[in-house]
Amino acid sequence: xxxxxxxxxxxxxxxxTGAPAAVAADARPQFYSRARLVDPSGTPLRxxxxxxxxxxxxxxxxxxxxCFLLNLGRPAKESAQLLTADxxxxxxxxxxxxRRSIVAYSAICAHQLAYPTREISFISYRTEKSARNxxxxxxxxxxxxxxxxxxxxxxxxxxxxxxxxxxxxLEHEAESDALYAVxxxxxxxxxxxxxxxxxxxxxxxxxxxxxxxxxxxVVHELEDYCRQQVKC
Numbered sequence: 001x002x003x004x005x006x007x008x009x010x011x012x013x014x015x016x017t018g019a020p021a022a023v024a025a026d027a028r029p030q031f032y033s034r035a036r037l038v039d040p041s042g043t044p045l046r047x048x049x050x051x052x053x054x055x056x057x058x059x060x061x062x063x064x065x066x067c068f069l070l071n072l073g074r075p076a077k078e079s080a081q082l083l084t085a086d087x088x089x090x091x092x093x094x095x096x097x098x099r100r101s102i103v104a105y106s107a108i109c110a111h112q113l114a115y116p117t118r119e120i121s122f123i124s125y126r127t128e129k130s131a132r133n134x135x136x137x138x139x140x141x142x143x144x145x146x147x148x149x150x151x152x153x154x155x156x157x158x159x160x161x162x163x164x165x166x167x168x169x170l171e172h173e174a175e176s177d178a179l180y181a182v183x184x185x186x187x188x189x190x191x192x193x194x195x196x197x198x199x200x201x202x203x204x205x206x207x208x209x210x211x212x213x214x215x216x217x218v219v220h221e222l223e224d225y226c227r228q229q230v231k232c
Contacts, residue, residue: 027090029169031183032061033214037069045219046177047097053127053137055222057107057116060168060181064201064209065190066107066116067168067181068139068150069219070125075100076151084187085110085162092153092185096172104168104181105139105154108189110161113196114143118204120228125150130232134158139165142232153186163187181217 037045037058050056052073060067078094095103107123108115114122123141135157139148146159154165166188171180194201194210201209222229 027084027088029183029185030188031169032181033212034171035060035181035213035215035217037179037181037219038216040218040220040224042216042218044176044178047102047172047179048177050097050102050179052101053125055125056219057222057225058104058181058217058219060213060217061184062190062209063211063213064205065193066225067104068107068125069104069179070102070150071097072101072103072137072151074151076103077153082153082155082164082186086187088187090185092167093169095151096170096179098174102170102172102179103150104170105148105150105165106168106184106189108165108193109141109143109146110156110163110165110187110189111141111144111146111159113189113193114141115193116222116226118226120230121222121226122230124222124229124231140232142230145232181213 039045050071052071056069057066058069059065076095081089081091083089095101109123122143126140127137129136135147138157139150144160146161147157148154148165149157153167156164164186166184166186168181169183169185171182
């Protein structure tokens with residue numbers, strides 16, 4: 001999908017919810033700097049090389065806000081109608097790539113803002129069921145057991161989260177098989193995130209914490225990004 005077509009698609013999807021014009025405008029995509037996804041060596045990441053059902057992490061749209069990049073191994077549904085916590089409706093575009101199986105979401109839980117740090121992660125994509133994870137193939141936050149379906153716009157399927165995870169909008173260039181992050185869709189949690197973790201983020205990132213990502217975003221395996229994953 002070319003960038004112009006992509007923007008038109010997102011705007012049309014937001015308007016198609018049938019909500020009043022002011023509400024629809026608030027629910028439209030938020031565009032940030034266009035950043036190409038690359039591997040840890042700096043090599044551009046090809047969509048066909050994204051491993052299926054693995055937890056991948058990159059930082060976008062800010063230098064301290066982590067996101068999941070997931071290849072679900074199956075097409076993700078288009079145009080799921082979703083609601084933010086303040087009842088703004090929007091439609092999600094679905095996956096990208098040749099099989100439309102690649103999706104990306106903010107890794108900041110919509111309940112208590114748990115997120116993957118360099119030391120530990122309470123939130124991750126889980127492909128198997130467990131005692132506390134009775135649904136397979138969900139993003140599960142072990143802090144309060146909120147669960148999100150990444151195949152349907154990260155809608156909430158269990159737990160106390162009041163809204164889906166914010167989607168990270170991706171562009172896929174078919175000719176080069178490149179992936180770009182370009183914005184968000186849904187209920188952003190960034191202001192609350194910066195307020196809650198301001199001291200920690202300042203220690204870890206200094207003044208760069210709120211700097212917008214630009215140019216490239218490095219994609220890591222979750223186990224390489226943080227030292228410990230909590231599995232529940």
